[in-house]
Amino acid sequence: MxxxxxxxxxxxxxxxxxxxxxxxxxxxxxxxILRDLNVPTTSGFDIDIMIDESAFNNDPDIYYHVRxxxxxxxxxxxxxxxxxxxxxxxxxxxxxxxxxxxxxxQHDFTFGGNTLSTREMISLFPRSRDVLLHVVQDFRKxxxxxxxxxxxxxxxxxxxxxxxxxxxxxxxxxxxLTIQEWRQGIIASIHIEEYHSNKSxxxxxxxxxxxxxxxxxxxxxxxxxxxxxxxxxxxxxxSRNLLKYLKTLPLLVDSFHHTQHTKNVIHDRNAYGTPSDSxxxxxxxxxxxxxxxxxxxAIQSENGYRKKIYGRISKNHEENMLTxxxxxxxxxxxxxxxxxxxxxxxxxxxxxxxxxxxxxxLIMIPSDxxxxxxxxxxxxxxxxxxxxxxxxxxxxxxxxxxxxTVLEMKGKSQDQIAREATKVILQSLGRDIFPMIKAFKDKxxxx
Numbered sequence: 001m002x003x004x005x006x007x008x009x010x011x012x013x014x015x016x017x018x019x020x021x022x023x024x025x026x027x028x029x030x031x032x033i034l035r036d037l038n039v040p041t042t043s044g045f046d047i048d049i050m051i052d053e054s055a056f057n058n059d060p061d062i063y064y065h066v067r068x069x070x071x072x073x074x075x076x077x078x079x080x081x082x083x084x085x086x087x088x089x090x091x092x093x094x095x096x097x098x099x100x101x102x103x104x105x106q107h108d109f110t111f112g113g114n115t116l117s118t119r120e121m122i123s124l125f126p127r128s129r130d131v132l133l134h135v136v137q138d139f140r141k142x143x144x145x146x147x148x149x150x151x152x153x154x155x156x157x158x159x160x161x162x163x164x165x166x167x168x169x170x171x172x173x174x175x176x177l178t179i180q181e182w183r184q185g186i187i188a189s190i191h192i193e194e195y196h197s198n199k200s201x202x203x204x205x206x207x208x209x210x211x212x213x214x215x216x217x218x219x220x221x222x223x224x225x226x227x228x229x230x231x232x233x234x235x236x237x238x239s240r241n242l243l244k245y246l247k248t249l250p251l252l253v254d255s256f257h258h259t260q261h262t263k264n265v266i267h268d269r270n271a272y273g274t275p276s277d278s279x280x281x282x283x284x285x286x287x288x289x290x291x292x293x294x295x296x297x298a299i300q301s302e303n304g305y306r307k308k309i310y311g312r313i314s315k316n317h318e319e320n321m322l323t324x325x326x327x328x329x330x331x332x333x334x335x336x337x338x339x340x341x342x343x344x345x346x347x348x349x350x351x352x353x354x355x356x357x358x359x360x361x362l363i364m365i366p367s368d369x370x371x372x373x374x375x376x377x378x379x380x381x382x383x384x385x386x387x388x389x390x391x392x393x394x395x396x397x398x399x400x401x402x403x404x405t406v407l408e409m410k411g412k413s414q415d416q417i418a419r420e421a422t423k424v425i426l427q428s429l430g431r432d433i434f435p436m437i438k439a440f441k442d443k444x445x446x447x
Contacts, residue, residue, distance in 0.1 A: 007098040046102035053107040222317030232377025241418035320439035368409040
């Protein structure tokens with residue numbers, strides 16, 4: 001995973017950011033970038049911007065202005081007004097550039113019992129402000145460095161410093177103190193609380209209640225995406241090109257074919273059982289009527305498919321990972337209907353699976369002329385391709401999937417289709433993308 005701090009923002013993102021700051025100036029809104037002095041070329045994981053509180057109360061507010069600028073540049077804008085942050089995605093597949101920007105808006109800076117407004121932070125001397133930010137961030141993250149102590153000690157010798165009044169009541173700047181003692185003294189003097197992980201034990205009971213709560217909140221749990229369509233429609237190519245875009249974003253992505261777990265199952269039992277089986281099992285297999293065997297086999301096959309698919313997407317959901325599936329149960333059901341050699345039992349079992357398996361948040365259907373599809377991959381006839389699309393649209397409609405997108409292939413390059421699909425995925429995620437970004441951030445900090 002590349003170090004995102006070494007990647008420069010794409011030209012489009014730099015232009016967007018410059019227009020945002022220009023808009024703030026034109027609207028007489030006070031603003032200040034915290035820590036990252038070389039923005040908008042590069043930055044840390046996100047950009048912390050202090051903005052005067054009036055920017056959030058005005059009509060229109062800051063988000064209206066940012067959205068207008070972002071959409072004018074053809075980028076994607078997602079906002080979380082509860083936590084005053086927004087995401088900007090400028091789609092690109094070049095790995096040596098950064099195609100996303102996170103703006104974390106703040107109207108005050110609080111530590112311990114102290115709160116500074118945007119105007120008060122701007123009024124501080126730049127060095128005093130940088131020292132304050134450096135120290136507070138270090139202590140909140142539970143670390144301290146010798147350089148931090150040195151620059152703070154230098155600042156404290158300047159009695160005109162704004163920081164001097166905050167720290168003067170505690171004698172914690174003695175050079176004879178160890179780093180640990182000095183750190184504890186600072187924390188005690190300004191009451192800075194360290195960040196603590198809020199991860200709970202992932203035992204069986206917590207897993208059950210967490211998933212039960214998620215199911216009550218949303219009908220589309222867990223979140224995953226599906227590409228469906230007949231053979232030759234371009235699903236695998238779309239999935240491959242789509243990954244090029246998704247991997248440039250702050251997301252953990254898992255992409256796989258829906259039969260990946262079920263293709264290579266080896267059955268080492270025959271109709272009469274194996275020597276290691278008990279007499280009862282071998283007797284039952286030999287004399288059980290074929291109709292019962294077929295029903296049992298069909299149910300077992302569909303149940304195995306469901307469990308393996310659901311197990312993987314559930315695990316990814318627990319880890320806040322984006323899951324992309326090349327085909328799903330809907331394609332499996334259609335194939336069952338179209339294959340004459342499949343028994344009626346298998347067809348019914350597959351239809352039940354399609355009805356009750358967890359639904360994707362979004363299904364994308366690459367659509368092209370059946371004749372062109374047949375020319376690319378003559379596995380299905382033109383008539384069968386038309387029937388496939390008709391069945392697919394019907395089954396998707398009956399499943400009440402939240403988002404369905406038909407991607408028209410005609411007259412578009414593969415890259416254009418992949419960009420369109422990426423945009424649809426990001427927009428359908430909305431605020432649900434923020435936990436995924438946090439998981440990516442944690443992974444990048446602790447690989």
